[in-house]
Amino acid sequence: MLVALTDPIDPAGEAILRAAGHDVELPAAGGLDALLARADAVVVRRKLPDDLSTRAPRLLAAVRQGVGVDMIPVEDCTAQGVLVANVPGANADSVAEFVIAQMLAVARHAEAMHAELLSLGWDKARSRSAQAFELRGRTLGIIGVGAIGTRLAEIASAGFRMRVLGYRRNAHAMPPGIPHADLDTIFAESDFIALACPLTPETKGLVSAARIARMKPSAWLLNLARGPVIDEGALLAALREGRIGGAALDVYDVQPLAPDHPLRALPNVILTPHAAGLSTEAVERMSTGAAEEVVRILAGQRPRSFINPEAWAASRARRAALGHSAGEADAA
Incomplete structure (x- = not known):
């Protein structure tokens, strides 16, 4: 599947995504909107549009590389079955x-x-x-x-x-x-x-x-x-x-x-320029934690830090509509 990055993440996080068989892309000439239109998941480091589900019709996961999820339109994601997760404590x-x-x-x-x-x-x-x-x-x-x-x-x-x-x-x-x-x-x-x-x-x-x-x-x-x-x-x-x-x-x-x-x-x-959580060690922890959550969600599993668990049932229907298997969670 395709994982969109709003901004670069630590190479260790990107390596986790690629090792799981996913493609990883940053916004190119068409900007973030063009990338979101094709993405199955997004790792978030900047504010996403409020109508995210409309712009990203294939999206299954929006994972914050960090703690605050105000950058993600959680209500819109929940209504459409897009799972939201974050990485609490990493920074x-x-x-x-x-x-x-x-x-x-x-x-x-x-x-x-x-x-x-x-x-x-x-x-x-x-x-x-x-x-x-x-x-x-x-x-x-x-x-x-x-x-x-x-x-x-x-x-x-x-x-x-x-x-x-x-x-x-x-x-x-x-x-x-x-x-x-x-x-x-x-x-x-x-x-x-x-x-x-x-x-x-x-x-x-x-x-x-x-x-x-x-x-x-x-x-x-x-x-x-x-x-x-x-x-x-x-x-x-x-x-x-x-x-x-x-x-x-x-x-x-x-x-x-x-x-x-x-x-x-x-x-x-x-x-200071919103840099309190950006030590070398914290960036690696946040990147790897976010990547691991993306891998779980794309495999059909629940994320560990689940922001909108009420979206779980809708996410099952969304996966099926997009032609994805239910994943390990439902099989269990």
């Missing part, structure tokens, strides 16, 4: 370590000192240390305590002796050892607030003007989730007026970040 270490790097950048100014040492001299660079502080004893609030949030809490508490507060909608599902706090408490008491939640109708705009107003004047907001989790206008106003310490943002409402975006002109921001 948890990478993203958690990136948050630590963001906090250290805020606390210790290493990059700024490097630039000033080269351009302004030893004494000017060294004077910046007067603004430095330790992470030990500071409070980190984590919104979204899944695989990423759990690993971040472990590093922050055990490694840096930070006080950690966590929030998830189901307080009873909190991992052991991470105190649950409500959102108002997290925004009021945290020195750093890390967003690690999925983008859903419930989390869109979660970081509202009212919640930003509860933050300490020195507190930093760290967004590793999705841009729309934050009310961007409210954040811009707070940053311009100096009502919070700053924001370290890896994701945005519209990506790539526009060259004239007002965030680029602010001194109290750290901007």
